[in-house]
Amino acid sequence: MHPRALALSNAAVVLLALLLPRVTLAEPSPWRPIVLSELPPGHMAELRISAGVPIVVRFESELDPAGTRLREKGPSPFESLDVSGRLLLLHPSASAWLWPRMxxxxxxxxxTGLTLVLVPSPPALADVQVDVFLHPFSPGALRVALEKVSAEHEALKLQYASSQDELARYRDDEFNVDVAIAVLLLDDEASSHLVKDKALEVKNADVRALAWFVRLAGRSAYVFFVMNRHRTESWTLGQGAILNDRTRESLPVIVRARPSVIPPGGSGRVVLVTRTPPSASKARYEVQLQGPGDPRWQLCYYGAQL
Incomplete structure:
Protein backbone atom coordinates (compact mmCIF):
# COMPACT_ATOMS: atom_id res chain seq x y z
CA MET A 1 0.00 0.00 0.00
CA HIS A 2 1.18 3.53 -0.76
CA PRO A 3 2.59 5.18 2.42
CA ARG A 4 0.13 8.09 2.21
CA ALA A 5 -2.84 5.76 1.77
CA LEU A 6 -1.60 3.65 4.67
CA ALA A 7 -1.33 6.76 6.86
CA LEU A 8 -4.89 7.82 5.95
CA SER A 9 -6.15 4.31 6.67
CA ASN A 10 -4.48 4.28 10.08
CA ALA A 11 -5.87 7.72 10.86
CA ALA A 12 -9.39 6.51 9.99
CA VAL A 13 -9.05 3.49 12.28
CA VAL A 14 -7.81 5.71 15.14
CA LEU A 15 -10.72 8.13 14.57
CA LEU A 16 -13.26 5.30 14.65
CA ALA A 17 -11.67 3.91 17.80
CA LEU A 18 -12.03 7.31 19.46
CA LEU A 19 -15.65 7.72 18.40
CA LEU A 20 -16.83 4.19 19.15
CA PRO A 21 -16.95 4.44 22.99
CA ARG A 22 -19.20 7.49 22.71
CA VAL A 23 -21.56 5.74 20.32
CA THR A 24 -21.87 2.64 22.50
CA LEU A 25 -23.39 4.71 25.28
CA ALA A 26 -26.60 5.12 23.25
CA GLU A 27 -29.67 3.12 24.23
CA PRO A 28 -30.51 0.27 21.79
CA SER A 29 -34.04 -0.29 20.47
CA PRO A 30 -35.80 -2.72 22.88
CA TRP A 31 -38.12 -4.66 20.54
CA ARG A 32 -38.99 -4.93 16.85
CA PRO A 33 -41.36 -7.21 14.90
CA ILE A 34 -40.60 -8.59 11.42
CA VAL A 35 -43.55 -9.80 9.33
CA LEU A 36 -42.11 -11.84 6.46
CA SER A 37 -45.17 -11.57 4.20
CA GLU A 38 -44.96 -7.76 4.33
CA LEU A 39 -41.39 -7.57 3.02
CA PRO A 40 -41.06 -6.18 -0.52
CA PRO A 41 -40.52 -8.82 -3.21
CA GLY A 42 -36.90 -9.90 -3.36
CA HIS A 43 -36.04 -8.43 0.04
CA MET A 44 -34.79 -10.44 3.00
CA ALA A 45 -35.39 -9.73 6.67
CA GLU A 46 -32.58 -7.77 8.33
CA LEU A 47 -31.11 -7.89 11.81
CA ARG A 48 -29.32 -4.77 12.97
CA ILE A 49 -26.28 -5.87 14.98
CA SER A 50 -23.80 -3.84 17.00
CA ALA A 51 -20.65 -4.72 18.89
CA GLY A 52 -21.38 -6.22 22.31
CA VAL A 53 -25.19 -5.83 22.07
CA PRO A 54 -26.85 -9.29 22.51
CA ILE A 55 -29.94 -10.09 20.40
CA VAL A 56 -32.82 -12.49 21.05
CA VAL A 57 -34.73 -13.50 17.91
CA ARG A 58 -38.00 -15.32 18.55
CA PHE A 59 -39.76 -17.45 15.92
CA GLU A 60 -43.22 -19.03 15.80
CA SER A 61 -41.94 -22.61 15.52
CA GLU A 62 -38.91 -24.54 16.76
CA LEU A 63 -35.58 -24.16 15.01
CA ASP A 64 -33.11 -26.79 13.84
CA PRO A 65 -29.72 -26.02 15.46
CA ALA A 66 -27.82 -28.03 12.82
CA GLY A 67 -29.32 -26.00 9.96
CA THR A 68 -28.85 -22.54 11.50
CA ARG A 69 -25.48 -21.09 10.50
CA LEU A 70 -23.71 -18.30 8.66
CA ARG A 71 -23.52 -18.64 4.90
CA GLU A 72 -20.14 -16.92 4.68
CA LYS A 73 -17.06 -18.96 5.44
CA GLY A 74 -14.33 -17.84 7.83
CA PRO A 75 -14.35 -16.17 11.28
CA SER A 76 -17.72 -15.32 12.85
CA PRO A 77 -18.69 -11.84 14.08
CA PHE A 78 -20.34 -13.50 17.10
CA GLU A 79 -18.93 -14.56 20.43
CA SER A 80 -21.78 -17.07 20.54
CA LEU A 81 -24.67 -18.18 18.32
CA ASP A 82 -27.13 -20.49 20.08
CA VAL A 83 -30.47 -22.06 19.20
CA SER A 84 -32.90 -23.01 21.98
CA GLY A 85 -36.37 -24.13 20.91
CA ARG A 86 -37.97 -21.14 19.14
CA LEU A 87 -35.20 -18.76 20.21
CA LEU A 88 -32.08 -17.69 18.38
CA LEU A 89 -29.53 -16.08 20.71
CA LEU A 90 -26.80 -13.93 19.17
CA HIS A 91 -23.96 -12.21 21.00
CA PRO A 92 -21.93 -10.01 18.61
CA SER A 93 -18.25 -9.70 19.40
CA ALA A 94 -16.51 -6.42 20.21
CA SER A 95 -15.27 -6.25 16.61
CA ALA A 96 -18.66 -6.90 14.98
CA TRP A 97 -18.87 -3.31 13.72
CA LEU A 98 -15.88 -3.99 11.44
CA TRP A 99 -17.63 -6.84 9.57
CA PRO A 100 -19.53 -6.37 6.29
CA ARG A 101 -23.14 -7.44 5.78
CA MET A 102 -23.47 -11.18 6.28
CA THR A 112 -38.49 -24.81 5.91
CA GLY A 113 -36.02 -21.97 6.24
CA LEU A 114 -35.26 -18.34 5.67
CA THR A 115 -32.23 -16.08 5.41
CA LEU A 116 -31.59 -13.13 7.71
CA VAL A 117 -29.25 -10.35 6.58
CA LEU A 118 -26.94 -9.16 9.38
CA VAL A 119 -26.41 -5.41 9.05
CA PRO A 120 -23.77 -3.65 11.20
CA SER A 121 -25.47 -0.73 12.96
CA PRO A 122 -24.71 1.89 15.60
CA PRO A 123 -25.84 0.87 19.12
CA ALA A 124 -28.73 3.37 19.06
CA LEU A 125 -30.31 1.43 16.15
CA ALA A 126 -29.23 -2.10 17.12
CA ASP A 127 -31.84 -4.81 17.67
CA VAL A 128 -32.20 -6.29 21.15
CA GLN A 129 -35.32 -8.41 20.76
CA VAL A 130 -36.92 -9.34 17.44
CA ASP A 131 -40.06 -11.39 16.78
CA VAL A 132 -40.29 -13.01 13.35
CA PHE A 133 -43.83 -13.72 12.06
CA LEU A 134 -44.86 -15.44 8.81
CA HIS A 135 -47.80 -13.09 8.20
CA PRO A 136 -49.85 -10.54 10.19
CA PHE A 137 -52.60 -13.07 10.94
CA SER A 138 -50.41 -15.76 12.42
CA PRO A 139 -51.11 -16.52 16.12
CA GLY A 140 -47.96 -14.81 17.38
CA ALA A 141 -48.55 -11.65 15.35
CA LEU A 142 -52.18 -11.49 16.49
CA ARG A 143 -51.09 -11.91 20.11
CA VAL A 144 -48.61 -9.03 19.82
CA ALA A 145 -51.21 -6.86 18.07
CA LEU A 146 -53.73 -7.65 20.81
CA GLU A 147 -51.21 -6.72 23.51
CA LYS A 148 -50.55 -3.42 21.74
CA VAL A 149 -54.27 -2.64 21.41
CA SER A 150 -54.80 -3.60 25.07
CA ALA A 151 -51.99 -1.26 26.17
CA GLU A 152 -53.44 1.56 24.07
CA HIS A 153 -56.89 0.87 25.55
CA GLU A 154 -55.52 1.12 29.10
CA ALA A 155 -53.77 4.37 28.22
CA LEU A 156 -57.02 5.77 26.80
CA LYS A 157 -58.89 4.71 29.95
CA LEU A 158 -56.40 6.59 32.11
CA GLN A 159 -56.63 9.61 29.81
CA TYR A 160 -60.44 9.49 29.96
CA ALA A 161 -60.41 9.25 33.78
CA SER A 162 -58.04 12.20 33.96
CA SER A 163 -60.29 14.19 31.60
CA GLN A 164 -63.35 13.38 33.73
CA ASP A 165 -61.54 14.54 36.88
CA GLU A 166 -60.51 17.74 35.12
CA LEU A 167 -64.08 18.30 33.88
CA ALA A 168 -65.45 17.77 37.39
CA ARG A 169 -62.94 20.30 38.75
CA TYR A 170 -63.99 22.86 36.13
CA ARG A 171 -67.65 22.30 37.01
CA ASP A 172 -66.89 22.84 40.69
CA ASP A 173 -64.87 25.96 39.85
CA GLU A 174 -67.79 27.38 37.89
CA PHE A 175 -69.63 28.20 41.13
CA ASN A 176 -66.58 28.71 43.37
CA VAL A 177 -66.37 32.33 44.55
CA ASP A 178 -62.69 32.00 45.48
CA VAL A 179 -61.83 30.87 41.95
CA ALA A 180 -63.93 33.68 40.46
CA ILE A 181 -62.04 36.28 42.53
CA ALA A 182 -58.67 34.75 41.55
CA VAL A 183 -59.59 34.86 37.86
CA LEU A 184 -60.85 38.43 38.24
CA LEU A 185 -57.57 39.54 39.83
CA LEU A 186 -55.57 37.89 37.06
CA ASP A 187 -57.14 40.27 34.56
CA ASP A 188 -55.07 43.44 34.18
CA GLU A 189 -58.00 45.77 33.58
CA ALA A 190 -60.20 44.37 36.35
CA SER A 191 -57.42 44.23 38.94
CA SER A 192 -56.42 47.83 38.18
CA HIS A 193 -59.74 48.92 39.77
CA LEU A 194 -59.32 46.63 42.80
CA VAL A 195 -55.62 46.95 43.60
CA LYS A 196 -55.14 50.29 45.34
CA ASP A 197 -52.43 49.79 47.99
CA LYS A 198 -48.74 50.46 47.53
CA ALA A 199 -46.85 47.48 46.17
CA LEU A 200 -44.54 45.43 48.38
CA GLU A 201 -41.37 43.99 46.88
CA VAL A 202 -40.10 40.43 47.39
CA LYS A 203 -37.15 39.01 45.48
CA ASN A 204 -34.25 36.61 45.33
CA ALA A 205 -31.30 36.18 42.99
CA ASP A 206 -33.39 35.08 40.00
CA VAL A 207 -36.98 36.20 40.61
CA ARG A 208 -38.49 39.55 41.62
CA ALA A 209 -42.12 40.21 42.44
CA LEU A 210 -44.35 43.12 43.38
CA ALA A 211 -47.20 42.13 45.73
CA TRP A 212 -50.55 43.80 46.48
CA PHE A 213 -53.11 42.89 49.13
CA VAL A 214 -56.82 42.90 48.33
CA ARG A 215 -59.80 42.16 50.60
CA LEU A 216 -63.03 41.43 48.74
CA ALA A 217 -66.33 39.67 49.60
CA GLY A 218 -64.99 38.06 52.76
CA ARG A 219 -61.85 36.90 50.99
CA SER A 220 -58.23 37.96 51.32
CA ALA A 221 -55.99 37.85 48.28
CA TYR A 222 -52.40 38.54 47.37
CA VAL A 223 -51.63 39.54 43.79
CA PHE A 224 -48.03 39.04 42.65
CA PHE A 225 -46.52 40.53 39.53
CA VAL A 226 -43.60 38.13 38.98
CA MET A 227 -40.51 38.97 36.89
CA ASN A 228 -38.12 36.18 35.90
CA ARG A 229 -34.60 37.61 35.92
CA HIS A 230 -32.80 34.39 35.04
CA ARG A 231 -30.96 34.46 31.73
CA THR A 232 -31.73 30.93 30.53
CA GLU A 233 -34.30 29.14 32.73
CA SER A 234 -38.08 29.55 32.80
CA TRP A 235 -40.00 30.02 36.05
CA THR A 236 -43.00 27.82 36.75
CA LEU A 237 -45.22 28.11 39.81
CA GLY A 238 -45.05 24.82 41.68
CA GLN A 239 -47.22 25.72 44.68
CA GLY A 240 -48.62 28.68 46.55
CA ALA A 241 -49.26 28.71 50.31
CA ILE A 242 -50.35 30.98 53.16
CA LEU A 243 -49.02 29.88 56.58
CA ASN A 244 -49.79 31.20 60.05
CA ASP A 245 -46.51 32.64 61.41
CA ARG A 246 -47.10 31.27 64.92
CA THR A 247 -48.86 27.91 64.40
CA ARG A 248 -47.47 27.19 60.88
CA GLU A 249 -50.98 26.12 59.97
CA SER A 250 -51.63 26.29 56.22
CA LEU A 251 -54.82 28.05 55.18
CA PRO A 252 -57.01 26.67 52.38
CA VAL A 253 -55.98 28.66 49.33
CA ILE A 254 -56.89 28.97 45.66
CA VAL A 255 -53.87 29.66 43.43
CA ARG A 256 -54.00 30.80 39.82
CA ALA A 257 -51.20 31.99 37.52
CA ARG A 258 -51.02 33.60 34.08
CA PRO A 259 -49.02 32.52 32.21
CA SER A 260 -48.20 29.18 33.84
CA VAL A 261 -44.58 29.37 32.61
CA ILE A 262 -42.60 32.63 32.64
CA PRO A 263 -39.65 32.55 30.20
CA PRO A 264 -36.27 34.18 30.93
CA GLY A 265 -36.76 37.95 31.06
CA GLY A 266 -40.55 37.57 31.04
CA SER A 267 -43.24 38.43 33.57
CA GLY A 268 -46.60 37.15 34.74
CA ARG A 269 -49.22 37.35 37.46
CA VAL A 270 -49.94 34.96 40.36
CA VAL A 271 -52.97 35.26 42.66
CA LEU A 272 -53.58 33.53 46.03
CA VAL A 273 -57.09 33.73 47.50
CA THR A 274 -58.28 32.50 50.92
CA ARG A 275 -61.30 33.14 53.11
CA THR A 276 -60.49 35.92 55.56
CA PRO A 277 -60.02 34.23 58.98
CA PRO A 278 -61.91 35.70 62.02
CA SER A 279 -58.61 36.56 63.74
CA ALA A 280 -57.08 38.16 60.65
CA SER A 281 -56.35 41.47 62.37
CA LYS A 282 -54.31 39.84 65.16
CA ALA A 283 -52.33 37.19 63.30
CA ARG A 284 -49.44 37.44 60.86
CA TYR A 285 -48.90 35.14 57.90
CA GLU A 286 -46.20 33.96 55.55
CA VAL A 287 -47.14 33.98 51.87
CA GLN A 288 -45.08 31.59 49.71
CA LEU A 289 -44.64 31.17 45.97
CA GLN A 290 -42.67 27.99 45.40
CA GLY A 291 -40.99 27.45 42.04
CA PRO A 292 -39.94 24.15 40.47
CA GLY A 293 -37.81 22.24 42.99
CA ASP A 294 -34.85 24.51 43.58
CA PRO A 295 -35.21 26.73 46.72
CA ARG A 296 -33.63 29.63 44.80
CA TRP A 297 -36.91 29.94 42.87
CA GLN A 298 -38.99 30.43 46.04
CA LEU A 299 -40.48 33.80 46.96
CA CYS A 300 -41.66 34.51 50.53
CA TYR A 301 -43.46 37.48 52.03
CA TYR A 302 -43.28 37.48 55.82
CA GLY A 303 -45.51 39.31 58.30
CA ALA A 304 -48.47 39.54 55.94
CA GLN A 305 -51.92 40.52 57.22
CA LEU A 306 -55.24 39.11 56.11
Whole structure:
Protein backbone atom coordinates (compact mmCIF):
# COMPACT_ATOMS: atom_id res chain seq x y z
CA MET A 1 0.00 0.00 0.00
CA HIS A 2 1.18 3.53 -0.76
CA PRO A 3 2.59 5.18 2.42
CA ARG A 4 0.13 8.09 2.21
CA ALA A 5 -2.84 5.76 1.77
CA LEU A 6 -1.60 3.65 4.67
CA ALA A 7 -1.33 6.76 6.86
CA LEU A 8 -4.89 7.82 5.95
CA SER A 9 -6.15 4.31 6.67
CA ASN A 10 -4.48 4.28 10.08
CA ALA A 11 -5.87 7.72 10.86
CA ALA A 12 -9.39 6.51 9.99
CA VAL A 13 -9.05 3.49 12.28
CA VAL A 14 -7.81 5.71 15.14
CA LEU A 15 -10.72 8.13 14.57
CA LEU A 16 -13.26 5.30 14.65
CA ALA A 17 -11.67 3.91 17.80
CA LEU A 18 -12.03 7.31 19.46
CA LEU A 19 -15.65 7.72 18.40
CA LEU A 20 -16.83 4.19 19.15
CA PRO A 21 -16.95 4.44 22.99
CA ARG A 22 -19.20 7.49 22.71
CA VAL A 23 -21.56 5.74 20.32
CA THR A 24 -21.87 2.64 22.50
CA LEU A 25 -23.39 4.71 25.28
CA ALA A 26 -26.60 5.12 23.25
CA GLU A 27 -29.67 3.12 24.23
CA PRO A 28 -30.51 0.27 21.79
CA SER A 29 -34.04 -0.29 20.47
CA PRO A 30 -35.80 -2.72 22.88
CA TRP A 31 -38.12 -4.66 20.54
CA ARG A 32 -38.99 -4.93 16.85
CA PRO A 33 -41.36 -7.21 14.90
CA ILE A 34 -40.60 -8.59 11.42
CA VAL A 35 -43.55 -9.80 9.33
CA LEU A 36 -42.11 -11.84 6.46
CA SER A 37 -45.17 -11.57 4.20
CA GLU A 38 -44.96 -7.76 4.33
CA LEU A 39 -41.39 -7.57 3.02
CA PRO A 40 -41.06 -6.18 -0.52
CA PRO A 41 -40.52 -8.82 -3.21
CA GLY A 42 -36.90 -9.90 -3.36
CA HIS A 43 -36.04 -8.43 0.04
CA MET A 44 -34.79 -10.44 3.00
CA ALA A 45 -35.39 -9.73 6.67
CA GLU A 46 -32.58 -7.77 8.33
CA LEU A 47 -31.11 -7.89 11.81
CA ARG A 48 -29.32 -4.77 12.97
CA ILE A 49 -26.28 -5.87 14.98
CA SER A 50 -23.80 -3.84 17.00
CA ALA A 51 -20.65 -4.72 18.89
CA GLY A 52 -21.38 -6.22 22.31
CA VAL A 53 -25.19 -5.83 22.07
CA PRO A 54 -26.85 -9.29 22.51
CA ILE A 55 -29.94 -10.09 20.40
CA VAL A 56 -32.82 -12.49 21.05
CA VAL A 57 -34.73 -13.50 17.91
CA ARG A 58 -38.00 -15.32 18.55
CA PHE A 59 -39.76 -17.45 15.92
CA GLU A 60 -43.22 -19.03 15.80
CA SER A 61 -41.94 -22.61 15.52
CA GLU A 62 -38.91 -24.54 16.76
CA LEU A 63 -35.58 -24.16 15.01
CA ASP A 64 -33.11 -26.79 13.84
CA PRO A 65 -29.72 -26.02 15.46
CA ALA A 66 -27.82 -28.03 12.82
CA GLY A 67 -29.32 -26.00 9.96
CA THR A 68 -28.85 -22.54 11.50
CA ARG A 69 -25.48 -21.09 10.50
CA LEU A 70 -23.71 -18.30 8.66
CA ARG A 71 -23.52 -18.64 4.90
CA GLU A 72 -20.14 -16.92 4.68
CA LYS A 73 -17.06 -18.96 5.44
CA GLY A 74 -14.33 -17.84 7.83
CA PRO A 75 -14.35 -16.17 11.28
CA SER A 76 -17.72 -15.32 12.85
CA PRO A 77 -18.69 -11.84 14.08
CA PHE A 78 -20.34 -13.50 17.10
CA GLU A 79 -18.93 -14.56 20.43
CA SER A 80 -21.78 -17.07 20.54
CA LEU A 81 -24.67 -18.18 18.32
CA ASP A 82 -27.13 -20.49 20.08
CA VAL A 83 -30.47 -22.06 19.20
CA SER A 84 -32.90 -23.01 21.98
CA GLY A 85 -36.37 -24.13 20.91
CA ARG A 86 -37.97 -21.14 19.14
CA LEU A 87 -35.20 -18.76 20.21
CA LEU A 88 -32.08 -17.69 18.38
CA LEU A 89 -29.53 -16.08 20.71
CA LEU A 90 -26.80 -13.93 19.17
CA HIS A 91 -23.96 -12.21 21.00
CA PRO A 92 -21.93 -10.01 18.61
CA SER A 93 -18.25 -9.70 19.40
CA ALA A 94 -16.51 -6.42 20.21
CA SER A 95 -15.27 -6.25 16.61
CA ALA A 96 -18.66 -6.90 14.98
CA TRP A 97 -18.87 -3.31 13.72
CA LEU A 98 -15.88 -3.99 11.44
CA TRP A 99 -17.63 -6.84 9.57
CA PRO A 100 -19.53 -6.37 6.29
CA ARG A 101 -23.14 -7.44 5.78
CA MET A 102 -23.47 -11.18 6.28
CA UNK A 103 -26.21 -13.79 5.80
CA UNK A 104 -27.56 -16.09 8.51
CA UNK A 105 -29.35 -19.21 7.30
CA UNK A 106 -32.14 -20.25 9.69
CA UNK A 107 -33.86 -23.64 9.33
CA UNK A 108 -36.98 -24.72 11.15
CA UNK A 109 -37.61 -28.24 12.43
CA UNK A 110 -40.25 -28.75 9.69
CA UNK A 111 -37.50 -28.31 7.06
CA THR A 112 -38.49 -24.81 5.91
CA GLY A 113 -36.02 -21.97 6.24
CA LEU A 114 -35.26 -18.34 5.67
CA THR A 115 -32.23 -16.08 5.41
CA LEU A 116 -31.59 -13.13 7.71
CA VAL A 117 -29.25 -10.35 6.58
CA LEU A 118 -26.94 -9.16 9.38
CA VAL A 119 -26.41 -5.41 9.05
CA PRO A 120 -23.77 -3.65 11.20
CA SER A 121 -25.47 -0.73 12.96
CA PRO A 122 -24.71 1.89 15.60
CA PRO A 123 -25.84 0.87 19.12
CA ALA A 124 -28.73 3.37 19.06
CA LEU A 125 -30.31 1.43 16.15
CA ALA A 126 -29.23 -2.10 17.12
CA ASP A 127 -31.84 -4.81 17.67
CA VAL A 128 -32.20 -6.29 21.15
CA GLN A 129 -35.32 -8.41 20.76
CA VAL A 130 -36.92 -9.34 17.44
CA ASP A 131 -40.06 -11.39 16.78
CA VAL A 132 -40.29 -13.01 13.35
CA PHE A 133 -43.83 -13.72 12.06
CA LEU A 134 -44.86 -15.44 8.81
CA HIS A 135 -47.80 -13.09 8.20
CA PRO A 136 -49.85 -10.54 10.19
CA PHE A 137 -52.60 -13.07 10.94
CA SER A 138 -50.41 -15.76 12.42
CA PRO A 139 -51.11 -16.52 16.12
CA GLY A 140 -47.96 -14.81 17.38
CA ALA A 141 -48.55 -11.65 15.35
CA LEU A 142 -52.18 -11.49 16.49
CA ARG A 143 -51.09 -11.91 20.11
CA VAL A 144 -48.61 -9.03 19.82
CA ALA A 145 -51.21 -6.86 18.07
CA LEU A 146 -53.73 -7.65 20.81
CA GLU A 147 -51.21 -6.72 23.51
CA LYS A 148 -50.55 -3.42 21.74
CA VAL A 149 -54.27 -2.64 21.41
CA SER A 150 -54.80 -3.60 25.07
CA ALA A 151 -51.99 -1.26 26.17
CA GLU A 152 -53.44 1.56 24.07
CA HIS A 153 -56.89 0.87 25.55
CA GLU A 154 -55.52 1.12 29.10
CA ALA A 155 -53.77 4.37 28.22
CA LEU A 156 -57.02 5.77 26.80
CA LYS A 157 -58.89 4.71 29.95
CA LEU A 158 -56.40 6.59 32.11
CA GLN A 159 -56.63 9.61 29.81
CA TYR A 160 -60.44 9.49 29.96
CA ALA A 161 -60.41 9.25 33.78
CA SER A 162 -58.04 12.20 33.96
CA SER A 163 -60.29 14.19 31.60
CA GLN A 164 -63.35 13.38 33.73
CA ASP A 165 -61.54 14.54 36.88
CA GLU A 166 -60.51 17.74 35.12
CA LEU A 167 -64.08 18.30 33.88
CA ALA A 168 -65.45 17.77 37.39
CA ARG A 169 -62.94 20.30 38.75
CA TYR A 170 -63.99 22.86 36.13
CA ARG A 171 -67.65 22.30 37.01
CA ASP A 172 -66.89 22.84 40.69
CA ASP A 173 -64.87 25.96 39.85
CA GLU A 174 -67.79 27.38 37.89
CA PHE A 175 -69.63 28.20 41.13
CA ASN A 176 -66.58 28.71 43.37
CA VAL A 177 -66.37 32.33 44.55
CA ASP A 178 -62.69 32.00 45.48
CA VAL A 179 -61.83 30.87 41.95
CA ALA A 180 -63.93 33.68 40.46
CA ILE A 181 -62.04 36.28 42.53
CA ALA A 182 -58.67 34.75 41.55
CA VAL A 183 -59.59 34.86 37.86
CA LEU A 184 -60.85 38.43 38.24
CA LEU A 185 -57.57 39.54 39.83
CA LEU A 186 -55.57 37.89 37.06
CA ASP A 187 -57.14 40.27 34.56
CA ASP A 188 -55.07 43.44 34.18
CA GLU A 189 -58.00 45.77 33.58
CA ALA A 190 -60.20 44.37 36.35
CA SER A 191 -57.42 44.23 38.94
CA SER A 192 -56.42 47.83 38.18
CA HIS A 193 -59.74 48.92 39.77
CA LEU A 194 -59.32 46.63 42.80
CA VAL A 195 -55.62 46.95 43.60
CA LYS A 196 -55.14 50.29 45.34
CA ASP A 197 -52.43 49.79 47.99
CA LYS A 198 -48.74 50.46 47.53
CA ALA A 199 -46.85 47.48 46.17
CA LEU A 200 -44.54 45.43 48.38
CA GLU A 201 -41.37 43.99 46.88
CA VAL A 202 -40.10 40.43 47.39
CA LYS A 203 -37.15 39.01 45.48
CA ASN A 204 -34.25 36.61 45.33
CA ALA A 205 -31.30 36.18 42.99
CA ASP A 206 -33.39 35.08 40.00
CA VAL A 207 -36.98 36.20 40.61
CA ARG A 208 -38.49 39.55 41.62
CA ALA A 209 -42.12 40.21 42.44
CA LEU A 210 -44.35 43.12 43.38
CA ALA A 211 -47.20 42.13 45.73
CA TRP A 212 -50.55 43.80 46.48
CA PHE A 213 -53.11 42.89 49.13
CA VAL A 214 -56.82 42.90 48.33
CA ARG A 215 -59.80 42.16 50.60
CA LEU A 216 -63.03 41.43 48.74
CA ALA A 217 -66.33 39.67 49.60
CA GLY A 218 -64.99 38.06 52.76
CA ARG A 219 -61.85 36.90 50.99
CA SER A 220 -58.23 37.96 51.32
CA ALA A 221 -55.99 37.85 48.28
CA TYR A 222 -52.40 38.54 47.37
CA VAL A 223 -51.63 39.54 43.79
CA PHE A 224 -48.03 39.04 42.65
CA PHE A 225 -46.52 40.53 39.53
CA VAL A 226 -43.60 38.13 38.98
CA MET A 227 -40.51 38.97 36.89
CA ASN A 228 -38.12 36.18 35.90
CA ARG A 229 -34.60 37.61 35.92
CA HIS A 230 -32.80 34.39 35.04
CA ARG A 231 -30.96 34.46 31.73
CA THR A 232 -31.73 30.93 30.53
CA GLU A 233 -34.30 29.14 32.73
CA SER A 234 -38.08 29.55 32.80
CA TRP A 235 -40.00 30.02 36.05
CA THR A 236 -43.00 27.82 36.75
CA LEU A 237 -45.22 28.11 39.81
CA GLY A 238 -45.05 24.82 41.68
CA GLN A 239 -47.22 25.72 44.68
CA GLY A 240 -48.62 28.68 46.55
CA ALA A 241 -49.26 28.71 50.31
CA ILE A 242 -50.35 30.98 53.16
CA LEU A 243 -49.02 29.88 56.58
CA ASN A 244 -49.79 31.20 60.05
CA ASP A 245 -46.51 32.64 61.41
CA ARG A 246 -47.10 31.27 64.92
CA THR A 247 -48.86 27.91 64.40
CA ARG A 248 -47.47 27.19 60.88
CA GLU A 249 -50.98 26.12 59.97
CA SER A 250 -51.63 26.29 56.22
CA LEU A 251 -54.82 28.05 55.18
CA PRO A 252 -57.01 26.67 52.38
CA VAL A 253 -55.98 28.66 49.33
CA ILE A 254 -56.89 28.97 45.66
CA VAL A 255 -53.87 29.66 43.43
CA ARG A 256 -54.00 30.80 39.82
CA ALA A 257 -51.20 31.99 37.52
CA ARG A 258 -51.02 33.60 34.08
CA PRO A 259 -49.02 32.52 32.21
CA SER A 260 -48.20 29.18 33.84
CA VAL A 261 -44.58 29.37 32.61
CA ILE A 262 -42.60 32.63 32.64
CA PRO A 263 -39.65 32.55 30.20
CA PRO A 264 -36.27 34.18 30.93
CA GLY A 265 -36.76 37.95 31.06
CA GLY A 266 -40.55 37.57 31.04
CA SER A 267 -43.24 38.43 33.57
CA GLY A 268 -46.60 37.15 34.74
CA ARG A 269 -49.22 37.35 37.46
CA VAL A 270 -49.94 34.96 40.36
CA VAL A 271 -52.97 35.26 42.66
CA LEU A 272 -53.58 33.53 46.03
CA VAL A 273 -57.09 33.73 47.50
CA THR A 274 -58.28 32.50 50.92
CA ARG A 275 -61.30 33.14 53.11
CA THR A 276 -60.49 35.92 55.56
CA PRO A 277 -60.02 34.23 58.98
CA PRO A 278 -61.91 35.70 62.02
CA SER A 279 -58.61 36.56 63.74
CA ALA A 280 -57.08 38.16 60.65
CA SER A 281 -56.35 41.47 62.37
CA LYS A 282 -54.31 39.84 65.16
CA ALA A 283 -52.33 37.19 63.30
CA ARG A 284 -49.44 37.44 60.86
CA TYR A 285 -48.90 35.14 57.90
CA GLU A 286 -46.20 33.96 55.55
CA VAL A 287 -47.14 33.98 51.87
CA GLN A 288 -45.08 31.59 49.71
CA LEU A 289 -44.64 31.17 45.97
CA GLN A 290 -42.67 27.99 45.40
CA GLY A 291 -40.99 27.45 42.04
CA PRO A 292 -39.94 24.15 40.47
CA GLY A 293 -37.81 22.24 42.99
CA ASP A 294 -34.85 24.51 43.58
CA PRO A 295 -35.21 26.73 46.72
CA ARG A 296 -33.63 29.63 44.80
CA TRP A 297 -36.91 29.94 42.87
CA GLN A 298 -38.99 30.43 46.04
CA LEU A 299 -40.48 33.80 46.96
CA CYS A 300 -41.66 34.51 50.53
CA TYR A 301 -43.46 37.48 52.03
CA TYR A 302 -43.28 37.48 55.82
CA GLY A 303 -45.51 39.31 58.30
CA ALA A 304 -48.47 39.54 55.94
CA GLN A 305 -51.92 40.52 57.22
CA LEU A 306 -55.24 39.11 56.11
Missing amino acids: HLQVRRMDG
